[in-house]
Amino acid sequence: MARRVAFVNNKGGVGKTTTTVRLAEALAKEGKRVLVVDMDPQGNASSMLGWVWDPTQQQPTISHAIQTAADGAARTVVQPVAWDAPYAERIALAPATLDLESRMSEAGVSGAWRRLDMALDGVDDHFDYTLIDCQPSVFHLTQMALAAAHDVVIVTEADLYSVEAAKRVYEFVVQRAPKDLANPTLTVRGVVVSALAPTALQAEQRDSIRDIFGDLVWEPAIKVRTxxxxxxxxxxxxxxxxxxxxxxxxxLLAQSFLKAVPAP
Structure with missing residues (x-):
């Protein structure tokens, strides 16, 4: 089984999807085989990797695999990415569309929080890492990701609201996931500071993040770039x-990842 890592924040727009996709790219350059699972109904990770939704075609997505509620159901969903790059063959994608929102209605179904884990069973065995891009919440879709994951990376911007959301995610993973999601070994491995602007206020907030999360904060902070x-x-x-x-x-961030996240 691949080492499964969920990228999470309770607030949107913090650079979570960019971090997921660009770390997948950097890890592939290092020779790692990476599966990106898009668990955000916005489907931005899928779009960044060149996947295009065509409503006239029968295109399997991670939503279909979860709905099937069967071991290995994601096998028919995983596909190559559309990038033209020599390392792109080491990246695969389980894409998402807005239909993933429909899975929210199944939150009350017994055992539904395990369905992503079931869908991936045996599917990511030949990958080194499975990176799961979560929606900005700690509700059902994210809980499925956390139930399936070994590790968590929290992505935050250097602003008050993003940092408060990051703290809520950390508390959820540490205090509730072990019991509520039956995943006692789930561990926060890192905190990524994203979209850092060259202002005194941003620098102050970055330092605050380091004070709060200590050695969990990975280097480098990702600067905002057009x-x-x-x-x-x-x-x-x-x-x-x-x-x-x-x-x-x-x-450089991929080197921090490789140091912090245990090899499969």
Whole structure:
């Protein structure tokens, strides 16, 4: 089984999806085989990896696999990414669309919180890491991800509301997940500071994050860069010269990841 890592925050817009996708890219450059599971109905991770929803086609998504409620159901969902890069063959995707919202209605069904774990059973055995991009909440979809995961990475921006949300996620994982999700070994492995702007206030908040989470905070903090946002929007890998700095930041962050997250 791959080492499964859930990327979480209780607040949206903090760079969680970008971190998931760009770490997958950097890990693939390191020779790691990576599966990205999109557990956010917005489907932004899927779009960043070049997947395009076509309503005229029967395209299996992670929602279908979860609905099946069977071991290994995600096998028909996992597919190559659309990037044109030499390392892209080491990245695969279980995509999502807005239909994933429908799974929320199953939250009260007995054992429904285990359905992602069931769907991935045996499917990610030949990957080194499964990175799960969670929606900005700690409700049913995120709880399915946390029940299936071995580790958690909290992504936050350097602002008060993002940090407060990060603290809520940390408390949920530490205090409730072991019992409520029957996952006693689930561990927060890191905190990523994303979209850091060059202002005194942002620097102050970054230092506050370090004070709160201590050694869990990974380096480097990811600086806000227009070229990174453009690459995300255009569903492009970080390969050309315009994105040299963002590429280097995520390659360094991948080293922090590899040090903190146990090898499978």
């Amino acid at each position: 070229t990174l946002a453009e690459a995300n929007t255009d569903a492009l890998p970080l390969t050309d010269g315009r994105v040299a700095e963002p590429r280097a930041m995520y390659e």
